[in-house]
Amino acid sequence: MSQSRELYDAVLNGNAKKAHEATQAALEAGFAPMTLITESMVPAMDEVGRLFEAEEYFVPELLLAGRAMRSAMELLRPLLATAGEKMSVKVIIGTVKGDLHDIGKNIVASMLEGSGFEVVDLGSDVAPERFVAAVEEYKPQFVCMSALLTVTIPAMKTTIDALNAAGLRTRVKVLVGGAPVTPRYAREIGADGYSESASGAVTLVRRMVAIA
Amino acid sequence: MSADKVRIRLEPLSVVVEVPRGEPLLSSISQLGFEFPCGGTGFCGGCKVRVLAGSVLVTEQDLSAFSPEELAHGWRLACQAHAETSIVLECVQWHMDVLTDDSGQSALKPGLRKHGLGIAIDLGTTTIAAQMLDLASGDILAVETDLNPQSAWGSDVMSRIRAALTGTDLTTIVRSKLQAIVLNLARGRELEIDEVVLVGNTVMHHLFAGLDVEPLSRAPFESALLGEQSFSPQELNWPLSSACRIRFLHCLGGFVGSDILAGIVAIGMPSADNLTALVDLGTNGEIAIGSRRGILCASTAAGPAFEAGTIRMGMRAVAGAISRVFYSNANMQATVIGDGEARGICGSGLVDAVAAGLQSGAILPSGRIANRTKIFPVCEPVVLDQADIRELQLAKAAIASGFRLLLKCLGASADDVQSIYLAGAFGNYVQIDSAIGIGLIEAPKTCIHAAGNAALRGAKALLLSKEESALPEIAHVSLAAEPNFQDEFVNCMTFPRMKHIPEAH
Numbered sequence A: 001m002s003q004s005r006e007l008y009d010a011v012l013n014g015n016a017k018k019a020h021e022a023t024q025a026a027l028e029a030g031f032a033p034m035t036l037i038t039e040s041m042v043p044a045m046d047e048v049g050r051l052f053e054a055e056e057y058f059v060p061e062l063l064l065a066g067r068a069m070r071s072a073m074e075l076l077r078p079l080l081a082t083a084g085e086k087m088s089v090k091v092i093i094g095t096v097k098g099d100l101h102d103i104g105k106n107i108v109a110s111m112l113e114g115s116g117f118e119v120v121d122l123g124s125d126v127a128p129e130r131f132v133a134a135v136e137e138y139k140p141q142f143v144c145m146s147a148l149l150t151v152t153i154p155a156m157k158t159t160i161d162a163l164n165a166a167g168l169r170t171r172v173k174v175l176v177g178g179a180p181v182t183p184r185y186a187r188e189i190g191a192d193g194y195s196e197s198a199s200g201a202v203t204l205v206r207r208m209v210a211i212a
Numbered sequence B: 001m002s003a004d005k006v007r008i009r010l011e012p013l014s015v016v017v018e019v020p021r022g023e024p025l026l027s028s029i030s031q032l033g034f035e036f037p038c039g040g041t042g043f044c045g046g047c048k049v050r051v052l053a054g055s056v057l058v059t060e061q062d063l064s065a066f067s068p069e070e071l072a073h074g075w076r077l078a079c080q081a082h083a084e085t086s087i088v089l090e091c092v093q094w095h096m097d098v099l100t101d102d103s104g105q106s107a108l109k110p111g112l113r114k115h116g117l118g119i120a121i122d123l124g125t126t127t128i129a130a131q132m133l134d135l136a137s138g139d140i141l142a143v144e145t146d147l148n149p150q151s152a153w154g155s156d157v158m159s160r161i162r163a164a165l166t167g168t169d170l171t172t173i174v175r176s177k178l179q180a181i182v183l184n185l186a187r188g189r190e191l192e193i194d195e196v197v198l199v200g201n202t203v204m205h206h207l208f209a210g211l212d213v214e215p216l217s218r219a220p221f222e223s224a225l226l227g228e229q230s231f232s233p234q235e236l237n238w239p240l241s242s243a244c245r246i247r248f249l250h251c252l253g254g255f256v257g258s259d260i261l262a263g264i265v266a267i268g269m270p271s272a273d274n275l276t277a278l279v280d281l282g283t284n285g286e287i288a289i290g291s292r293r294g295i296l297c298a299s300t301a302a303g304p305a306f307e308a309g310t311i312r313m314g315m316r317a318v319a320g321a322i323s324r325v326f327y328s329n330a331n332m333q334a335t336v337i338g339d340g341e342a343r344g345i346c347g348s349g350l351v352d353a354v355a356a357g358l359q360s361g362a363i364l365p366s367g368r369i370a371n372r373t374k375i376f377p378v379c380e381p382v383v384l385d386q387a388d389i390r391e392l393q394l395a396k397a398a399i400a401s402g403f404r405l406l407l408k409c410l411g412a413s414a415d416d417v418q419s420i421y422l423a424g425a426f427g428n429y430v431q432i433d434s435a436i437g438i439g440l441i442e443a444p445k446t447c448i449h450a451a452g453n454a455a456l457r458g459a460k461a462l463l464l465s466k467e468e469s470a471l472p473e474i475a476h477v478s479l480a481a482e483p484n485f486q487d488e489f490v491n492c493m494t495f496p497r498m499k500h501i502p503e504a505h
C-alpha cells in the first residue's frame, strides 16, 4: 500500500479534521512523511485542480481543500525537517504593492504547497524591495505575483525591474496572475509565465522545473 | 467625406458611420449595434429615434406611430428612415434608464426657510440625474438625466483613476457636461439659482473638484481630502449669479461618497430607532447600516455582474434583454423587454434565472450546473454557462459578506435589522424573492424595499434643509482590513438551499 486513501479523500473533499486524523493514522501505520505527500496529497491536489479546470469546483472548494492540505502539513512539516528532507523547489509568492486582494493568491499558494513545493507566502501589499529581500533570503527558484486592480498591475513591472536592478532576475522565474492580468501584459513586462488559474500555476512550475 | 456620402451619428453612444446618401437606416446602422426588434416592419416601435440634427422625412408609418407633436419634436421610426442628409439621432433603446426621483416638498419635510432656486445633482459613475427645485416650496421645476461623459475612459472608478493619473483631464470633461445640464435645467433662470448640491462617490468627488486621485490608486485607498468641496460659479466658469454656492458634499471614507450619505438621509436612517440598512448594488457595492445611535458603512467592490457586465450573454436592460424569469409548475418562463426575441439577459433576469435554476434543481447550491453540459438554458437562444454563475457568486458573496461583517462590527444580528433599502438601478428592478433566493440579501421579504434614486432624493433633502441637521456619526469600515473577510466571503459564495416549493393544487 503506497497511498493513504483517507488522506486523499479528505483533501479532495476539503475536510480538514479528517485530513489531520488520516495523516496521524497513516504516520502511526508507518508511512513515510514524504511518501504521504507525494503519493496521497499531491494526487489529491491534482484532482482538485482538475475539477476546478472542469468547472466542477470553485473558490470555496479550493479553499477548503487547501485548508485540509494544510492541516495535514502541520503534522508532516516538522517530521520532514527532522529527517533533513527538503522540498526540491521553493516558491515565494505575494500580492503586489498597493493591493490587498489575497484570496486568489492564497489559493495559488496552497495549490503549490499541496503539489509538493515549498511556499513562502509574503502576504499582500508586498513592496518590490520586500520581494527582492525575500529572494535574497530564501533563494527561491520562483517568484509569484498576484494583482487584482488595474492600478496595481504596474507594480508587477516595478518588481521585475527591482529584481533586475538587484542582479537577481536571472536566478528566478517570475510568474504573474490575478483576474485583470493578461498573457500579453505578462510578456510585455518580461515575466516568465502567466496563468489564469491556480492549477495553471502548478502546471507552469512543473513544466519549468522539468525544463531546467 | 465625399459628396455622395452622409454621416450618421447615434447618441448617447456617439458612434458614427458614413453611408451613401439615401441609404435606408435599416441596412446601415445595425452594424453599430442598433436593433430593429420586429425586423423593420414598422409595427413594434422598438427602433424609435429622435432626430437631434439634420432631417429625416416623415413616413406613413411614422404618422401612425407618433402624434403630430412627437413628429414635430423629431421622433421617427429608424426602420423606415433614409439618410438623405447627415444626421444625429438619439436612440431610445440605448438609453440607460436613469432613475430620477419625483418626491418634492411633502416627502422631504424641508426646513423651508430658503428662497430662490436650487439644483440637486447625483453624479454617478455611469449616469447623472439632476433636478431644479424651488427652494421655498420644494417643488421640482425641471429634470435632466444624462450619461457620465467620463464613461469613455472605462466603466469603473479604477479605470477613471488610471485615466486621470495618465494625464486625461476628466475634471474639465465632467464640469462642462454638468454646466450644460445646469443650463438646461435653468433655461434662462440662471441668476435665480442660489445653490447647487452635488453628491457622488469619492472618485467622482475628487475628479469634479480637481483633487489628486493618486491616494485613491493604492492601499489603503484613503484620501485626506474627503471634505465638502465648495465653489463659486466663477471658479467653475458657470454663468450663474456670483452669490450662488456650488457644493460637492463630503465623502464618508474610502470609496464611499456623499451619494451614500444622501441615501442614508433619504431613507431616514439618521432618525431611525431600529437598525436600518441601505445597500447600493452597483459596481462598488456600498452598504450602510445604522440608526440614530450611529451608522457604519463600507464598500464591497462587487463588480459589474449585477449589470450583467461580466456575463457572456449579458446586456443592459434594453429591447431584447430577458428581464424576468419565473419558475412555476416545473416550467421556466421568461419575459423579454420589447416582447421580441431574446438576445441576452440583464441583471434582474440573471438573478431571477439563477433563483429559478436553484428551485428547479438545475443549479446546485454549490453553484455547479447539475448536468454535464455546463450550460443552463434560460430562454432560447439565451443560456448561462458555468462561468456566468461563478461571476454572480463572487458578486453576491461580496455584498452578503460585507453586510454580515458590518452587522458583526455593530454587534448586531440579522434579526435586529428592521428595514433594508435597495438603491441603484439594479436594486430597483431586481425581484426581491430572487435576491433572497440566491442569498444576495439575507432577510425576510417584508423587510426589503426598493429605494429608487435615494441619492438624488437625499441630495434634495440636504439642499432644502436650512442648516445641516445634526447627523449621527457615520464611520467607514475598511473591509480589506477585516481578517475575517475571506472566511465570510467564501461562506457566502454558495447559494442557500431552496425550500421545497409546494406544488399548486
Ligand code: B12
Binding pocket: A059, A098, A099, A100, A101, A102, A103, A104, A105, A107, A108, A144, A145, A146, A147, A148, A149, A150, A151, A175, A176, A177, A178, A179, A180, A194, A195, A196, A197, A198, A199, A200, A201, B156, B158, B159, B218, B219, B220, B221, B254, B255, B283, B284, B299, B300, B301, B302, B303, B304, B391, B394, B395, B398, B479, B480, B481, B485, B486, B489
Ligand atoms: C473580494 C473582493 C474584495 C475584497 C478583498 C478581500 C481579500 N482579502 O482579498 C475587499 C472587499 C476587501 C475588496 C476591496 C477593494 N476592491 Co475588490 N473585489 C473583490 C471581488 C468581489 C472578488 C475578488 C476575488 O477574490 N476573486 C476570487 C479569486 C479566487 O480570483 P483571483 O484573485 O482572480 O485568483 C484566481 C486567478 O486569477 C489565479 N491567480 C491569482 N493570482 C495569481 C498569481 C499567479 C502567479 C498565477 C499564475 C495565478 C493567479 O488563480 C486564482 C484561482 O484560480 C472583485 C470583483 C469580482 N466579482 O471579481 C472585486 C474587485 C477586484 N475589487 C475592486 C476594487 C476597485 C476594490 C477597491 C479598490 C475599492 C472598493 N470598492 O473598496 C478595494 C481595494 C482593496 C485593496 N486595498 O486592495 C475592483 C477592481 C477594478 C479594477 N478595474 O481594478 C473589482 C474587480 C470589483 C469592481 N469591478 O469594482 N475587494
Ligand code: FES
Binding pocket: B035, B036, B037, B038, B039, B040, B041, B042, B043, B044, B045, B046, B047, B048, B077, B078, B079, B080
Ligand atoms: S423595427 Fe422599426 S418598428 Fe419595429
